[in-house]
Amino acid sequence: MSIHMIEAVRFNVAGDRVEEVRWGRAKSRDDGSIGWEHKTSEQDVSLVVDALHFGDEVATAFSVDGKIVRGPSIGLVIYEHGIEGIDIVDRSGSGRTLADLPRF
Numbered sequence: 001m002s003i004h005m006i007e008a009v010r011f012n013v014a015g016d017r018v019e020e021v022r023w024g025r026a027k028s029r030d031d032g033s034i035g036w037e038h039k040t041s042e043q044d045v046s047l048v049v050d051a052l053h054f055g056d057e058v059a060t061a062f063s064v065d066g067k068i069v070r071g072p073s074i075g076l077v078i079y080e081h082g083i084e085g086i087d088i089v090d091r092s093g094s095g096r097t098l099a100d101l102p103r104f
Helices: 045-053
Strands: 003-011 018-028 034-036 041-044 057-064 067-078 084-088
Touching (some): 041 045, 045 057, 045 084
Parallel strands (some): 003 057
Antiparallel strands (some): 018 041, 057 067
């Protein structure tokens, strides 16, 4: 099972759904910090939805003092007409949302 992390998002024109993400596969470093297995890339949110369906774990990634810090986990949401999207799974923890991520 892979762990992917989203570091930036692009919302639709209405601002209520994520359309694209900048993400990558997370990799633990020898010092215990988090890094990237490969350079992050900008992709359609449908690839995040597919990863979640395949059982991969997806979380947010925030930069704090120059280090990558894992944020809340991402899960599937169903919008009107059965369209699948993503959102934060548990908002009670850090209080961070997808809107707190940088935009591109």
